[in-house]
Amino acid sequence: MTLNHFSRLITEHTWHPRLAARSNHLVGSEIRELLKLIGDPNIISFAGGVPDPSLLPREELRDCYQRQLADPRKAQIGLQYMASDGYLPLREWIAAQLSEDGVNCSASNVLILNGSQQGIDFAARLFIDPGDRVLVQNPTYLGALQAFRSFECAFDTLPGESECRAWQTYRERGADPKLIYVTPDFQNPTGISLSLATRLRIINLARDLDSAILEDHAYRHLRFEGAMLPSLTALELGPRHIDAGRALYLGTFSKIIAPGLRVAWLAAPAALLEKLIYIKQASDVQTSAIHQMVLAEILPASFSRVVAAQRIEYRRRRDSMLEAMSRYFPEEASWTKPEGGFFVWVTLPEGLDAANVLRQSLQETRVAFVPGKSFFADGSIAHTFRMSYSLANPEKIDKGIKLLGALLKRLIVESQR
């Protein structure tokens, strides 16, 4: 083994000069590394932004795979190759849902994806030449930064809601983003939603700068309270058909039905969808046929019921987390109050680096979370972190927040010495 290892070292090829320039922008995801911690039963993890498996419709899925594969004619479709755009009944269900949500579109505007990360990747492939700019929220979804970076883009960041002047100066300094990427509802990582005013501002900006909008709606259906706001796609279109607009709408079944199926979808103007289907053909041909058939069969009867039950349970967990934070967290910390989704975003006093806090927390209290730094396009802000309440029950949440709160108080005192 040691000899083998040695022989590898002395003969290994120097690949670097032979790789594409984009390979310099490939970096791993801190979050994917941290997900490994979930498996350790001694850790209380608020790290993974993943659904609770006990809330997924396991038995319905089991029965449905059974039916698909027991019937040779159905199995013949589910096990065989399928058209790259996806299974028509599934695309029809998605288009009908979208139309109800104010987006005038049809099944031919919908492309089935292998998870919603693929939608971000495809948008990057379609729009981004090296050096092109993408306008993102700051912080934003880490996976989006990874996908865009791997196509050698540069980032601009959206001003905050109250920075009226910054919105104007962004226009004035000749900004030219090809794409504006936003997660309007219960954002990963902050849990906050864009106001109606900000949605309209982004649309106006996109029109002024001739940018496409990619909106990522992974959590839209998991709203616990408050009024649902229109999607940017619906707002931008008004009564027009999606073909006339500039927005791409990304949705997924990973949070409600199951991440392990890897089924998501992108709705887009026909002129773009045609190109996106070619990208799908060239990149992985199609999404799993049997998963698409199973979803098309269970969604009409089950989706609303499944999501209604999840809303109740995740709301209970959010309430537990917010309650525990106000009880145990130091007054120097502040945090968001999400109206849905999986995440609370914590801001510490500026001197504290959340990555250091995590290291100490894993050693001392065995509580995990995700440091905020890598969610910022410029990696600038280190005193924030993301907490997910989706996987832990209220007792565990109370215990974990109590331990973490005590650690934070101590670290703040120490930092002030």
Added chain:
Amino acid sequence: MTLNHFSRLITEHTWHPRLAARSNHLVGSEIRELLKLIGDPNIISFAGGVPDPSLLPREELRDCYQRQLADPRKAQIGLQYMASDGYLPLREWIAAQLSEDGVNCSASNVLILNGSQQGIDFAARLFIDPGDRVLVQNPTYLGALQAFRSFECAFDTLPGESECRAWQTYRERGADPKLIYVTPDFQNPTGISLSLATRLRIINLARDLDSAILEDHAYRHLRFEGAMLPSLTALELGPRHIDAGRALYLGTFSKIIAPGLRVAWLAAPAALLEKLIYIKQASDVQTSAIHQMVLAEILPASFSRVVAAQRIEYRRRRDSMLEAMSRYFPEEASWTKPEGGFFVWVTLPEGLDAANVLRQSLQETRVAFVPGKSFFADGSIAHTFRMSYSLANPEKIDKGIKLLGALLKRLIVESQR
């Protein structure tokens, strides 16, 4: 509807100036279009290079999904997110198979993919900057041309087995391909396999020019007769570990177990695999967890038995096709005699364009096949076509070849007038 269509026309956005340069290289696949014909029961189709669903292990798959989803602990893994490199027991099975086949590697050299097209796409992403050259067989797998083109590469083509001088001049004129892509066994589209001498020549070329080798082994296990030849990866490595080599080995479960699952894999030196995992994270996070678990469970007991039965049946179909061709095809045509896989490659007299033959065939005889032109990197050769025997029974093969043979004879006579 008409009004709606009209309103789309007058308001549609002009996207072209806002798209990435690579979007100009996105084109649809003729084959994917032709696959739609398989559904028409009046057509005898030799077009699709797809497995016969009745030869796939449907009942074993059904029972296995049932078991995975009936057990909450298993389902918790299969329905949840999973590490990007893939499910360890599946990667271990693959590494063991590869090691038996002469490729010294371990599970940590294996990345699970969403279909083998994704392996070609990832290799393109890893190696190809715009303008870089890829060396391919001519003809070669159409999907590979699509994937490489979408990253704006240029193609060089491998000389034929007998063109000794051309191999030398390729070196001498300063060629610098980043990647050599080959399908060594029962190639799609020609059905022919590379001789041992050619495999060694390619390896020497790769070493001289410091190129990576990507070998695509979609059909390797479907050998009907003749001795199995070592893979290029095994030949290049000899006793060394894969980490010390320059070859990437692409395999898939789409031909033997089911295309609809979209599970394939790439084995590569660790230094490249690390980058490929980052590409996987950025592009679609992971391959379906439950599909990977199901495969890991059924492969050890079933793979050899399933593939043995398929070899017998596909061999019977190949024999029927070759026999019918020698009975009904005009003497001016020639064709390959594959030792495995799904395909026979037909060459017509030079004046005949196989795309025109297909059009007439669909009108008159209702027999479908794939014109050869789009398998050539330079699209130069029009008088060839691909025939697949994988989907039709011997009676249908005899009937279809008889009809097609009569048409070909007539067209040849007409072309000579």
